[in-house]
Amino acid sequence: xxxxxxxxxxxxxxxxxxxxxxxxxxxxxxxxxxxxxxxxxxxxxxxxxxxxxxxxxxxxxxxxxxxxxxxxxxxxxxxxxxxxxxxxxxxxxxxxxxxxxxxxxxxxxxxxxxxxxxxxxxxxxxxxxxxxxxxxxxxxxxxxxxxxxxxxxxxxxxxxxxxxxxxxxxxxxxxxxxxxxxxxxxxxxxxxxxxxxxxxxxxxxxxxxxxxxxxxxxxxxxxxxxxxxxxxxxxxxxxxxxxxxxxxxxxxxxxxxxxxxxxxxxxxxxxxxxxxxxxxxxxxxxxxxxxxxxxxxxxxx
Ligand code: GUN
Numbered sequence: 001x002x003x004x005x006x007x008x009x010x011x012x013x014x015x016x017x018x019x020x021x022x023x024x025x026x027x028x029x030x031x032x033x034x035x036x037x038x039x040x041x042x043x044x045x046x047x048x049x050x051x052x053x054x055x056x057x058x059x060x061x062x063x064x065x066x067x068x069x070x071x072x073x074x075x076x077x078x079x080x081x082x083x084x085x086x087x088x089x090x091x092x093x094x095x096x097x098x099x100x101x102x103x104x105x106x107x108x109x110x111x112x113x114x115x116x117x118x119x120x121x122x123x124x125x126x127x128x129x130x131x132x133x134x135x136x137x138x139x140x141x142x143x144x145x146x147x148x149x150x151x152x153x154x155x156x157x158x159x160x161x162x163x164x165x166x167x168x169x170x171x172x173x174x175x176x177x178x179x180x181x182x183x184x185x186x187x188x189x190x191x192x193x194x195x196x197x198x199x200x201x202x203x204x205x206x207x208x209x210x211x212x213x214x215x216x217x218x219x220x221x222x223x224x225x226x227x228x229x230x231x232x233x234x235x236x237x238x239x240x241x242x243x244x245x246x247x248x249x250x251x252x253x254x255x256x257x258x259x260x261x262x263x264x265x266x267x268x269x270x271x272x273x274x275x276x277x278x279x280x281x282x283x284x285x286x287x288x289x290x291x292x293x294x295x296x297x298x299x300x301x
Contacts, residue, residue, distance in 0.1 A: 004231070004264040007152050013276035016151070016301055017062065020283045023299045024063040027290055035064045035290040036093040037121070042080065043073035043103045052099050058279050064286065065092065073103050080111055088116045094293055095121035095286035117141070118292065121285040123178070132181050139292070141285050146179040148277025149232050151301065153183070153209060156230050156266045161188035165206050169193045169220070169254070170213030175234060179211055200224075212254035222259035231255055231267040234274050 024035050037059045041052045052068060059066035069083060080102075087096050096119045102108045112120070117127035123143035131140025157164065166188040170176035180192045193203050195214070201224040204210055212220050213234035225231060235254030244250065253270030260267055268274055281301070288298035 004261045005266040007155060007266055007268045007273060009152060009268060009273040009276045012151060012155060013280035016280040016284055017058065019299065019301060020287050021062045023287045027294065028063065031294050033290065033294055035287055037064050037066045037095045037097070037286045038069065038087045038093045039066065039097045039099065040069045040071065040083065041099045042071045042075050042106065048099050055097070055279055055282060058283060059286070062283050077106055080106060081114060084111060084114050088119065093119065094290035095119055097122055097282065118289060121282055121289060123285065129173070132178055135185055137185065141289065142182065143174055143178045144278045144281035144285060145175050145234065145274065146182055147281040149179060149211060149234060149274050150182045151277060152232060152268055152274065153230065157209070159186055161186040161209070164188050164208040166209040166211065167191045167193055167204050167207035168211045168213065169200070169204065175213045183209065214254050216254055217252050218256040220255040220260065222256065222263045225260055225263045227263055228265035231260055231264045232274065233268050233270050236270060236275060
């Protein structure tokens with residue numbers, strides 16, 4: 001099969017953001033409540049500041065009240081815990097996001113688990129992980145990247161994945177595990193593969209839906225892919241690109257994109273695939289939290 005359908009994550013993200021904007025203005029008209037998002041960042045990692053800045057700008061663009069708390073690198077566990085506790089009690093804050101990674105001296109898990117589950121718009125609290133595992137997708141918050149990847153899967157296959165084999169490469173709490181559970185929830189037959197799996201390429205060749213989240217540039221080759229499969233590439237790897245000039249680099253995914261396009265039925269590019277969906281789903285999770293905290297059923301995305 002030549003030339004896979006290229007799944008446009010920017011376009012899909014823009015549609016989610018339009019729906020979030022509409023839902024935010026409906027909520028404000030009905031209840032006079034402005035959706036509130038608190039974003040907490042500790043230290044001065046430039047990449048984290050870039051991400052957080054983008055999250056805050058997009059939230060404001062959707063009509064949210066977005067507040068960024070920028071704390072110095074030497075913030076103590078107690079100080080950070082106190083801030084989260086006060087945001088938990090603040091009724092005008094519907095979503096709390098603590099940007100990761102935190103400086104090494106801080107216990108990130110203790111902080112994440114101290115966020116009220118209903119305000120945990122990253123979907124990282126064990127209560128939300130448990131709701132996903134037990135199929136309560138209506139009241140649980142789903143981690144943003146797998147939620148976004150799932151919307152891209154649905155843009156090709158719809159909501160019913162019965163009879164389809166899905167393989168997820170990667171088993172992190174942030175992505176691989178929740179992704180596998182979302183696919184299972186839509187009735188796919190799901191395999192989770194990882195760095196200790198044997199004969200990885202023979203496993204992936206059985207996949208109608210192949211999701212790669214390993215963090216190894218262009219690891220998934222054309223002959224790992226079943227002809228006609230849908231390939232979702234979650235990797236974002238920066239590699240040297242001397243062909244672009246000295247010291248230049250470029251972004252590639254976990255899939256060898258050009259050759260994969262010759263075999264796959266549909267594929268997400270990097271950049272422009274799963275990446276843009278992550279912030280869109282953060283905003284979707286936040287508006288859903290705001291609706292629920294006002295006793296309204298949350299809009300679906
Ligand atoms: N750092 C990189 N990605 C993420 C994310 O999705 N959420 C949080 N909180 N931190 C991140």
